[in-house]
Amino acid sequence: MTWLSPERLWLLAAVAGLAAGYVVAQRRRSRYAVRFTNLRLLDRVAPKRPGWRRHVPAGLFLAMLGLLVAGFAQPQAATQVPRERATVMVAVDVSGSMMAGDVAPDRLAAARAAAHEFAGGLPEQFNVGLIAFGGAASVLVPPVTDRAALSGGIDRLAEGVAGPGGTAIGEAIAASLDSIRALDAEAGQDVPPARVVVLSDGANTMGQDPATAAQRAVELGIPVDSISFGTAAGTMRNGTPVPVDGQTLQAVADTTGGDYFAAEDADELRAAYADVGSSIGTRTEIRDVSARFVGAGLVLALLAALASLFWFARLP
Template sequence: MTIESPHRLWLLLGVAALLLAYLRMQRRRSRYAVRFTNLRLLDRVAPHRPAWRRHVPAGLFLAMLALLVVGFSRPAADVEVPRERATVMIAVDVSTSMLADDVDPDRLTAAKDAAVKFAGKLPDEFNVGLVAFAGSAAVIVPPGTDRAALRAGIRRLAEGSTGVQGTAIGEAIDTSLGAIKQLDPQANADPPPARIVLLSDGANTSGRDPEAAGEEAVAAKVPVHTIAFGTPTGSVDRGGRAIRVPVDGETLHAVAEQTSGGYHEAASSAELRAVYEDIGTSVGYQTKRMDISARFIGLGLLLALGAAMGSMVWFSRLP
């Protein structure tokens, strides 16, 4: 925490002066009571002395003044807040190789579950969209804040849902960038802060060159975080014959490096969830210096109410 107007803290000397004056008055009162020699008569005149309770309203009042002075001095702190208009596009590979069961129960199902959890942990203010890609790419859910629609879109993902076989990483990036540009009417003139999170298990085999798509992402200042999901021993069953589909992250690594994103490898559902959580911390918030004087003023007002209530209950008057 920092103080934007530290010179105003000099007012705390006034609070300290009031405290010293109060202590001095209490000391004078105790001396006067001792000079009252007829203690039996004093007990009859004031049999129920408030003892410590008479100091509570005064203590709360002085604490209130101190908090108000601190609030008046404009305290500020670094606070993590969701990025305004922030957009995250999740691009999921739905090619045939994603049916490999080297990840329980299979790569695609595990990827869908992890994507749902990742989206659920992003701030509600974030716009999140979904792209499915195999030999081509398509926007399944345009970026927005409707998490129910996003979850439904992720659940609908199925192998071959784009209708074209292959793995088009470049097309997935290009389609995601297009969805970001259509976020709102000012997206072209004032692009929102955005990220693309792309999950695949193989190298690019069709569509646009990933390097060319990466150059567009660099120009748009949109980092691409890539996840190579699967193991080297993966295989799919086709007509009773096992076809090997080992994970290949070379292209994904190159794209992430080109766009200043992060490259990750995940060989299990647990590792994939951990990767998503790591990505979420990097795109979720930005640190801003914010005025927090309201916290001190609010607490000071609560202490003022406490002082007033204590004085009314114990002494039938306001302090």
């Protein structure tokens, strides 16, 4: 944290002086009380002494002054803020192997649930789109801020919704890049800050080479995060083994400057999405945060007033 007017912090010395004066005044008061030697009479005259409570309003008041001085010095802090036109494309594998039951209830159902959670955790102003891919890639939802439309698209993720069998990772990346460049009238020339997230359980078997699509992403400055989902023991309903294969996905992430995650269960998948969500579409800005100190000071002032009214029937 930095201070735009650090010289104003010297006013804290005055607050410290008030605190010291309060302590001295209380000690003098204690010495005067000791001079009243008839303790039985003192108990009858003032049987209920406030004790520590009498110091609470003063303590809150001094803390309030400290916070107000800090706010007056105009503190500034680095803050993560969403980028304008920030866009995220989520591409989900819906090939037959995603029906493997090594992740309960199956890989695709777990992927749908995690995608809902991921989309719900992104800032509302983010544009988020959805690609389903199997043997081909299909744009289920173009990048929009409408979370209801996105949620409906995620619910439509199902086996076979994106063409015949196969896994077209390269086509999914290409379709994601095309959707980003079609975001608005400026996107063709001024590519918005964007990221692609690809989830699959296997290697590319159809369509264009993922390396070609990854190179295009590099040229556009769009990182591709990839998540391999499933275990080595996965099998389809007919017993065909479909072990997870993340080599292609890792190569794509390494090429584009994205992150690669290997998730073997629903919890690891949610954690991977959480890591992705924390790294996209934001920039660091230095912003004035004096309102935080002023607000906290006002809360302490209110508490000091309430304590004084409740215990002593007067304002401090």
